[in-house]
Amino acid sequence: MKTSSTKYHGNGSSHGESSSSTTKTHRRRDSHEKSNYEEVGVIGNGAYGTVYKGRDLKNDGKFVAIKKIRIQNTEEGMPMSAIRETSLLKQLEKFEHPNIVRLLDVLHNQLTETEIRLLLVFEYIDQDLATYLERCSSPGLGPDRIRDLMLQLLNGVDFLHAHRIVHRDLKPQNILITSQGRLKLADFGLARIYSFHMQLTSVVVTLWYRAPEVLLQGQYATPVDLWSCGCILAELYNRRPLLCGQSDVEQLRKIFELIGLPSEEEWPENVSLPRESFRSRPPQPLEKYVPEIDPIGKDLLEKLLCFNPHRRISAREALNHRYFRDDIDSFRTSSSLSTSETDSFDTDGRSDTPVSK
DSSP states (O other), X not given: OOOTTOEEOOOTTGGGSOHXXXXXXXXXXXXXXXXXXXXXXXXXXXXXXXXXXXXXXXXXXXXXXXXXXXXXXXXXXXXXXXXXXXXXXXXXXXXXXXXXXXXXXXXXXXXXXXXXXXXXXXXXXXXXXXXXXXXOOTTOOOHHHHHHHHHHHHHHHHHHHHTTXXXXXXXXXXXXXXXXXXXXXXXXXXXXXXXXXXXXXXXXXXXXXXXXXXXXXXXXXXXXXXXXXXXXXXXXXXXXXXXXXXSHHHHHHHHHHHHOOOOTTTSOSSOSSOGGGSOOOOOOOHHHXXXXXXXXXXXXXXXXXXXXXXXXXXXXXXXXXXXXXXXXXXXXXXXXXXXXXXXXXXSSSOOOSOOOO
């Protein structure tokens, strides 16, 4: 699908404009002035908007990914929470973390009096982890490559958590793989912005990588991302999702079929479903679900898929797990990550401060 006639301006000051002036300015520039970005095709459509492949016309036509998100307007213009979220993401750019996708620009335009379209311009990477696994020939990824991908994944998650950012939607479709094999996290830190967008759509979001506390609609913090990492670790071995429920309740049932029904003491308070809603059952051997995993990898997976978020392993702790012991020193040497950038923020990479909803 070609959309090359659509062009956008990267105007850093646009957030300060009134709704009416933004509308007029956008239309005038689209009609009469040269734009910074030009769409050349659609990459994909998701629950959180449409992503386009585009060119940065001020940077030799370099390819970029342009994500469009529709959000509800307020009387004062764009919701302040959306401005805060995007500002925080831009601040992270100074670190140029090797496992975080680059956010190059943020701009918006007024669609109607009650609706704004937010445009996020990212570096262009043409393959996600889901596609990477689909293209992987039999018998699948080797153990060394799985360890390398998990090391990069946890490195990116640790960086986000050290900066008090919870991804909340880690899944293979939000994990990008460059042609050089570099793993990069995408779609992080945008949960509040997406909540505005979801008010305007009816698309169902994938539940397969969501932690029990999220499915139970309880309070949650950084440990939700480590549950997702556990689901992804299993998928790297199996090349298919670990647990595939079609509703919150069905997903929880599948989780408890695997890890067993938690005790009454572990069941969280003030959640959407009582413990009695589920049949009591013992935990199943993990190797039944992930036959190719070795005993050390199984130990890490068990710590990632721990029901109690306070006992679930943190990203920092996972990076120091013996599963990675032979790889971590060489990885840190080859990576552009400066550990001092994250160590100054948090001692263990964990934040148990609940996420506001």
